[in-house]
Amino acid sequence: MIVDTKTGDRLGRIILERDTQTRISCFLIGIKQVNVCVLSRIEFQPMAWEPFALLHGQLCRELELIGLLQRVTDWSMNPTVYVRAGLSNMQHLGDLHFIRFLLMPVAMDTQLYRYLALTHALYAHMRFIPLLPLDIPLEHRFLVFLQTLETIHGQQMQAQMTLLQKLPVPLSDEERERIIGEEGRRVREVFRRFAEEIVGD
Amino acid sequence: MAIINLEKHSIRYELAGPEDNVPLVFVNGLTQAAHLWGAYVPQFVEKGYRVLTFDMLGQGESDKPVLSSDFDRQARTMTALIEALRLERPFVAGISFGGAVALRYAILFPDSLRGLVAMGAFSELNGRLKWIGGNLYRGLASVGTEYLQNWFMPFNFSGKWLEDNAGAIPAMIRRGYALNDQYALQNMMEAVSNCPSFSHELPTIRVPTLILNGEYDYITHRGLHDILRAGITRSRLVIIQHACHAFTLECPDVTIRLIDDFMGKVLRDEWPGDQTTWVANDDPLADPLYLPVLGDPLRAIQAAPVSGEPSVGAPRGRKPARGGLEKEEE
Numbered sequence: 292m293i294v295d296t297k298t299g300d301r302l303g304r305i306i307l308e309r310d311t312q313t314r315i316s317c318f319l320i321g322i323k324q325v326n327v328c329v330l331s332r333i334e335f336q337p338m339a340w341e342p343f344a345l346l347h348g349q350l351c352r353e354l355e356l357i358g359l360l361q362r363v364t365d366w367s368m369n370p371t372v373y374v375r376a377g378l379s380n381m382q383h384l385g386d387l388h389f390i391r392f393l394l395m396p397v398a399m400d401t402q403l404y405r406y407l408a409l410t411h412a413l414y415a416h417m418r419f420i421p422l423l424p425l426d427i428p429l430e431h432r433f434l435v436f437l438q439t440l441e442t443i444h445g446q447q448m449q450a451q452m453t454l455l456q457k458l459p460v461p462l463s464d465e466e467r468e469r470i471i472g473e474e475g476r477r478v479r480e481v482f483r484r485f486a487e488e489i490v491g492d
Numbered sequence: 493m494a495i496i497n498l499e500k501h502s503i504r505y506e507l508a509g510p511e512d513n514v515p516l517v518f519v520n521g522l523t524q525a526a527h528l529w530g531a532y533v534p535q536f537v538e539k540g541y542r543v544l545t546f547d548m549l550g551q552g553e554s555d556k557p558v559l560s561s562d563f564d565r566q567a568r569t570m571t572a573l574i575e576a577l578r579l580e581r582p583f584v585a586g587i588s589f590g591g592a593v594a595l596r597y598a599i600l601f602p603d604s605l606r607g608l609v610a611m612g613a614f615s616e617l618n619g620r621l622k623w624i625g626g627n628l629y630r631g632l633a634s635v636g637t638e639y640l641q642n643w644f645m646p647f648n649f650s651g652k653w654l655e656d657n658a659g660a661i662p663a664m665i666r667r668g669y670a671l672n673d674q675y676a677l678q679n680m681m682e683a684v685s686n687c688p689s690f691s692h693e694l695p696t697i698r699v700p701t702l703i704l705n706g707e708y709d710y711i712t713h714r715g716l717h718d719i720l721r722a723g724i725t726r727s728r729l730v731i732i733q734h735a736c737h738a739f740t741l742e743c744p745d746v747t748i749r750l751i752d753d754f755m756g757k758v759l760r761d762e763w764p765g766d767q768t769t770w771v772a773n774d775d776p777l778a779d780p781l782y783l784p785v786l787g788d789p790l791r792a793i794q795a796a797p798v799s800g801e802p803s804v805g806a807p808r809g810r811k812p813a814r815g816g817l818e819k820e821e822e
Contacts, residue, residue: 292553411558411675415558415673415674415675416673418673420669420670421669421670421671425663425666425667425670426663441636442635442636442637442638445633445636445637445674445675446633446634446635446636448674448675449633449634452558452675452678455558455559456559456560464559467559468557468558468559471558471559475558
């Protein structure tokens with residue numbers, strides 16, 4: 292498990308509080324907004340290439356999910372929560388090294404491969420439901436949405452899985468595994484710190 | 493629970509029982525994790541074994557590779573784990589996906605085990621299993637993990653078990669959902685679909701082998717187990733009555749008794765290993781343990797011989813079933 296049982300129990304107790312919902316939504320929306328910017332650059336390349344076919348739908352879906360998160364969240368009325376969320380997002384986005392992809396030349400290269408590995412890890416590892424105690428009902432609309440989000444991320448990551456295996460870049464299987472491993476560890480670490488942060492706040 | 497690093501991957505395992513006991517290793521099915529052998533571990537420790545359970549690569553709390561994995565990689569990781577824990581010539585028992593891993597282990601490391609228990613296992617994908625696997629993969633990729641879990645329920649368990657455990661099933665699914673990651677499951681399923689048939693290698697398995705198959709296992713059906721029986725020279729195939737694919741969970745008492753009987757006979761050098769087929773006694777306390785099979789074990793129903801005339805008592809308006817129908821699975 293990414294966090295220990297104690298952290299999971301505490302998260303279970305507070306996850307439906309407005310402040311916690313706000314922190315989680317700000318975190319997810321922050322990541323998705325950066326991803327949308329990167330995907331837009333892939334979207335508007337003046338050429339036909341395989342990543343476009345697979346990632347085109349992801350741009351639309353990410354925009355839709357940002358909208359749905361905004362709708363489903365019981366937003367906090369406490370302005371300091373947003374200040375905290377903003378500072379936290381800056382830290383986490385920096386730790387994810389996500390911003391570098393905003394400036395990368397869009398080409399079939401190792402940098403694109405690393406972006407795919409990072410977004411695969413984001414879809415695969417940022418799962419809130421497994422952190423919660425098993426006896427917490429998932430009927431509240433926020434929790435229903437978080438679980439739906441995991442399902443949608445599972446569908447979205449199919450593009451990454453295909454491209455991570457088949458993208459024609461000069462990387463051996465071992466190098467591919469190494470890059471995927473590095474990005475996976477980075478995401479898990481950021482996610483763990485975020486979970487502990489909202490429980491500790 | 494312990495974690496060990498092997499070949500750049502961390503593997504979660506549990507080892508129970510005194511060091512000088514005969515080792516026994518359980519290998520999980522696709523969506524399982526080590527804790528699902530919970531009913532087995534204390535009983536086999538009590539019976540004098542040292543029991544190893546672990547999460548395979550891609551499962552539970554072990555590392556989950558993203559790029560393709562295969563059965564041989566799992567078997568190699570398993571042998572590294574067994575060696576690291578200094579378990580000498582264990583019995584290896586695997587179910588379903590883990591059954592195939594256990595078979596590969598027995599083929600790749602024939603001198604490293606004392607006996608093999610292959611449960612709901614397969615050495616090739618026939619047309620039907622290929623379609624089942626393909627549909628499951630598509631369902632997992634396009635719908636999600638919960639779909640796969642729900643799909644498995646009626647194929648893993650009998651109707652009675654599902655009715656009796658209706659209240660506990662949501663928690664069971666939720667726990668499985670939390671432990672499993674979709675990408676890792678997909679990766680493991682790719683290992684199945686990319687696996688070439690290894691039925692021709694079965695004769696290299698020289699150790700005593702018990703093959704177990706649920707009566708109503710419609711995922712890995714009887715024909716696949718019969719291939720194992722015919723290919724492994726010191727084997728016996730035993731059918732567990734009324735059970736489906738996950739009989740280790742539904743009928744632990746019967747399964748434990750069969751495995752215990754098998755290992756005891758192997759240790760006493762009494763295992764017949766005569767490639768015969770038997771039916772397990774439904775009562776885990778009654779004798780005999782093995783019952784003979786009446787009729788063709790590959791058939792789901794036994795037709796009466798063709799007599800030309802409807803038999804007395806046959807339902808009106810129906811003719812009795814013809815003999816010599818194609819075998820259900822062929």
